[in-house]
Amino acid sequence: MRYATTPAKRWGTRIGHFLILAAFVAFTAFPFYWMLITTFKSTLDLVNTxxxxxxxNAPPTLxxxxxxFFQNAIPAMGLEYLAGRGDRGGYYAVAGGARGL
Structure with a gap:
C-alpha cells in the first residue's frame, strides 16, 4: 500500500481524518448535550412545539x-440497591421469576 507522498496529498489525508473524527465526536457527544440542556428546561418549554x-426559550430551572430527587422513590431505591436489598425487586415480580427465583 502506498501512502500519500506529496504535501497536498498529506494535507488532504489529514483533513479527511480530522473531518471523520470530528463527525464521530459530534455524533457521540450530542446525546450528552441533549440530556444536559433538557435537564434545565421547564416542562412547558419542552412540550411547546x-x-x-x-x-x-424560558429561563433555566431546577x-x-x-x-x-425529592418527589419520587428513585433515591430510596438507590439506597436499597446499595444496601443489597433491592437487587431483585420489581423485575422478578413482573416477569414472574424468570430464573426460578
Missing part, C-alpha cells in the same frame, strides 16, 4: 431535578 429545542 413552537420553541427551538436546542436553546433555552424543577426537573427537584422532581427527580
Amino acid at each position: 413552537k420553541n427551538n429545542p436546542f436553546l433555552f 424543577e426537573n431535578l427537584q422532581v427527580l
Whole structure:
C-alpha cells in the first residue's frame, strides 16, 4: 500500500481524518448535550412545539431535578440497591421469576 507522498496529498489525508473524527465526536457527544440542556428546561418549554429545542426559550430551572430527587422513590431505591436489598425487586415480580427465583 502506498501512502500519500506529496504535501497536498498529506494535507488532504489529514483533513479527511480530522473531518471523520470530528463527525464521530459530534455524533457521540450530542446525546450528552441533549440530556444536559433538557435537564434545565421547564416542562412547558419542552412540550411547546413552537420553541427551538436546542436553546433555552424560558429561563433555566431546577424543577426537573427537584422532581427527580425529592418527589419520587428513585433515591430510596438507590439506597436499597446499595444496601443489597433491592437487587431483585420489581423485575422478578413482573416477569414472574424468570430464573426460578
